[in-house]
Amino acid sequence: xxxIPTLERTLIGAVAAAADEAALEAVRVxxxxxxxxxxxxxxxxxxxxxxxxxxxGPLINGLRDRxxxxxxxxxxxxxxxxxxxxxxxxxxxxxxxxxEGPQTRGRIHPISQVxxxxxxxxxxxxxxxxxGPDIETDFYNFTAxxxxxxxxARDMHDTFFLPPDDNGERKVLRTHTSPVQIRTMLGxxxxxxxxxxxxxxxxxxxxTHTPMFHQVEGLVIDKSSHIGHLKWILEEFCxxxxxxxxVKMRFRPSFFPFTEPSAEVDIQCSRKGGEIRFxxxxxxxxxxxxxxxxxxxxRNCGLDPDAYQGFAWxxxxxxxxxxxxxxxxxxxxxxxxxxxxxxxxFRPLDLPxxxxxxxx
Numbered sequence: 001x002x003x004i005p006t007l008e009r010t011l012i013g014a015v016a017a018a019a020d021e022a023a024l025e026a027v028r029v030x031x032x033x034x035x036x037x038x039x040x041x042x043x044x045x046x047x048x049x050x051x052x053x054x055x056x057g058p059l060i061n062g063l064r065d066r067x068x069x070x071x072x073x074x075x076x077x078x079x080x081x082x083x084x085x086x087x088x089x090x091x092x093x094x095x096x097x098x099x100e101g102p103q104t105r106g107r108i109h110p111i112s113q114v115x116x117x118x119x120x121x122x123x124x125x126x127x128x129x130x131x132g133p134d135i136e137t138d139f140y141n142f143t144a145x146x147x148x149x150x151x152x153a154r155d156m157h158d159t160f161f162l163p164p165d166d167n168g169e170r171k172v173l174r175t176h177t178s179p180v181q182i183r184t185m186l187g188x189x190x191x192x193x194x195x196x197x198x199x200x201x202x203x204x205x206x207x208t209h210t211p212m213f214h215q216v217e218g219l220v221i222d223k224s225s226h227i228g229h230l231k232w233i234l235e236e237f238c239x240x241x242x243x244x245x246x247v248k249m250r251f252r253p254s255f256f257p258f259t260e261p262s263a264e265v266d267i268q269c270s271r272k273g274g275e276i277r278f279x280x281x282x283x284x285x286x287x288x289x290x291x292x293x294x295x296x297x298x299r300n301c302g303l304d305p306d307a308y309q310g311f312a313w314x315x316x317x318x319x320x321x322x323x324x325x326x327x328x329x330x331x332x333x334x335x336x337x338x339x340x341x342x343x344x345x346f347r348p349l350d351l352p353x354x355x356x357x358x359x360x
Contacts, residue, residue: 107345130194132180140179145258173201185301191222214317221310230311244279259291288315
């Protein structure tokens with residue numbers, strides 16, 4: 001019979017010396033495995049006489065139990081040590097900004113954001129959205145809108161003309177979204193209340209102009225609308241879009257072929273400190289053009305100007321985005337720079353609403 005006290009000291013020492021769980025498992029197998037030293041002792045009990053079994057059984061079973069207890073205790077300490085090491089290695093600095101998940105890591109382009117803001121504001125006023133093609137005929141882009149022959153907008157220096165088609169007609173990349181007004185009036189009976197966001201094209205490029213840009217226009221046609229309604233709509237829009245409680249506006253006489261009378265609209269602002277703030281200050285900034293729809297335009301759409309009247313307005317989406325969000329240059333809007341978009345872009349799940357906030 002092996003010296004049980006000596007074997008116990010050897011095994012308990014090996015358990016205490018185990019540096020990790022793998023080493024501890026090796027000690028367990030060598031002692032309690034099928035061919036382990038303690039297991040071999042347990043096998044000898046069957047060959048003993050009853051007297052020997054009564055004497056040696058408690059000693060061998062006690063050895064097994066004490067080795068098991070030592071292994072369990074050592075395993076708990078090793079697990080605690082490993083956990084402490086892992087916590088130290090994976091410590092989280094709770095003062096750092098929260099890292100965004102893949103669902104929210106992308107950004108909405110400011111143009112898309114502003115279009116959504118416009119839609120939320122005008123939808124609350126009862127407007128629907130109208131759309132049309134980017135490639136237009138001379139009739140929709142110029143003639144129906146009361147542009148006379150020889151108007152500068154018909155010049156190749158201002159407009160992108162396409163090669164002549166089989167009929168000799170030269171279509172154009174639309175210079176404004178106003179052709180959609182014509183299409184709407186030709187395809188829909190009054191009353192009409194629509195806004196028209198979309199891409200437009202002109203031969204121009206500098207810090208505040210690009211060959212392709214975005215406009216939004218509004219059109220109201222019925223039997224009783226007047227310029228007072230126009231002023232109210234624009235004032236409410238500016239207050240909602242720029243998120244100010246009050247705003248002063250001034251209407252300056254101007255000229256557009258498709259409206260009469262026509263006006264340029266300035267909005268009150270402050271330029272102190274190189275920052276533009278609306279609803280305060282003593283400065284003025286032009287933001288859009290507007291007017292009552294010209295009788296000739298109504299006639300071109302089959303509407304009697306003695307029975308129907310209405311008003312329209314238009315503004316650059318890119319321009320009002322620059323004004324609201326402090327962007328100094330228009331060209332980066334179209335450069336696809338991810339760094340610029342990550343700075344000026346908007347979270348994809350923060351949808352603009354009048355109740356929840358347009359730019360929250």
